[in-house]
Amino acid sequence: MCCGKHTTVDENSLFRSDQMSREIPFRGYFRLRREKEFRATFSREENMKRQIRQFFLVRELLKNQWLKTSQIQDIQQKKLHKLLHHAYTNVPYYRQLFDSVGVKPGDIQTVSDLSVLPITTKSTLRELPLNQITAQNIDLKTCIKDRTSGSTGMPLNFFFTRDDMDIRSPVEIRMLASVGYKATDSTLAIIDDRHLGTTYWFQRLGILRREYISILSPVEEHIKRIQTMKPDIIWTLTSNIVLIASRMQADNIRVTRPKAIYTIGEFLDPNRRRLIASVFGVAPLDQYSSTECGGIAWECSARMGYHINIDTVVVECINNGKHVQSGESGELIVTNLHSYAMPFIRYSVGDRGILSDKMCSCGRNLPLMMAIEGRSVDFIVLENGKRISPYLLTCAIEDIPGIVRYQIIQEAAKQITVNFIKGDGFSPETLRKIQTQCQGVVGKDVEIKPVVVESLVHDKSGKFRVVISKLATN
Ligand SMILES: [Zn+2]
Secondary structure, three states: OOEEOOOOOOOHHHOOOHHHHHHHOOOOOEEEOOOHHHHHHOHHHHHHHHHHHHHHHHHHHHHHHOOOOHHHHHHHHHHHHHHHHHHHHOOOOOOHHHHHHHOOOHOOOOOHHHHHHEOOOOOHHHHHOOHHHOOOOOHHOEEEEEEOOOOOOOEEEEEOOOHHOOOHHHHHHHHHHOOOOOOOOOOEEEEEHHHOOOOOOOHHHHOOOOOEEOOOOOOOHHHHHHHHHHOOEEEEEEEHHHHHHHHHHHOOOOOOOOOOEEEEOOOOOHHHHHHHHHHOOOOOOEEEEEOOEEEEEEEEEEEOEEEEEOOOOEEEEEEEEEEEEEEOOOEEEEEEEOOOOOOOOOEEEEEEEOOOOOOOOOOOOOOEEEEEEOOOOOOEEOOOOEEOOOHHHHHHHHOOOOEEEEEEEEEEOOOEEEEEEEOOOOOOHHHHHHHHHHHHHHHOOOEEEEEEEEOOOOOOOOOOOOOEEEOOOO
């Protein structure tokens, strides 16, 4: 997740700040396209057409959720066939993958047939040249690029076509509609700078109003904005809303009760749920998404589990290469049915989960996933007791060139080690940037020690944690 698990607001929100775009040339292919440049490539008419298309997509998705599960699965299957044919025809990596197991796209009739295909991991994609993993019939210059390292601590660049991205807002609106979201409701998104969106003309008129504030700004500013804006929907990283709620509780600050609070990116445990509910008067709803695959699953207000968007993704749960029974924990493998520029087919998202065969009491027939494991990260605890969202540090690091994978370990209040495996683009500057960019988050008093390592540490259960604090009690 953006953190690995970004909630994508819309395609324009995927651009980094100017400062970042200057710093991140991508293997000499492109520099990150800036939002304005990208929008300028479309005429007003084209942008209008896209908005109309998204309107119809919203209608379609809203309808799908009430269809019989078998009917939604038919939609999923049709999209899957189309994607597999496209990947086999246009993406060398997937053609080789199919050929390596002697399978043609037509051999995969159902989702359960998918298991004949080997799983693709982030590290596999990282090692391959771009022209092997992207579609040869799509001009990448017209695509949107994003980059994330997520809970794996392994940065990777992604490409999406406009059509790939157009589904993301409608998926989000379907989720919001489940809490009675209206066009006149306002949303406050507290997210990282790269995902700060722009305001559309209709938002200035108060329709689908959305304001952004950087997660990097102090928690006091987040609270102030919540007080002044009185948003109907608050959207932020789990660790961040926990920090906000803790501060509000400590200082006895009250705010207008929002309609819903959506958490993203990290595990939302019962204690955190209780804290947020007691402070805001409304229990949070968790969303499971990733930059690669968009919105994967979400909680409705019945909170019986996470509804899987099976009309936009395929989620498999496996152990030792085999599908596990519902109710059993396994590795989550996701296929993004709207990934044509750079397909993600049987992609290991690095999390574990439990699929369920229970139906939700809300009446929606999108199947349920019970729990998502593996997104646990520690807070960084400073000497004065202040807790810092771990996400701020991963954000600070993930764009530094020369890092294949990293892990941040807080050894003591004033000492943080950044272990990393070096890669292309590594130079002494990499070390300096790790130090200065991390100190920008935690302060100059904290010693930041970058260390080149051969491998990174997994915990006893085999889980990889990108941020570990030896002081954390969370
Ligand atoms: Zn439900």
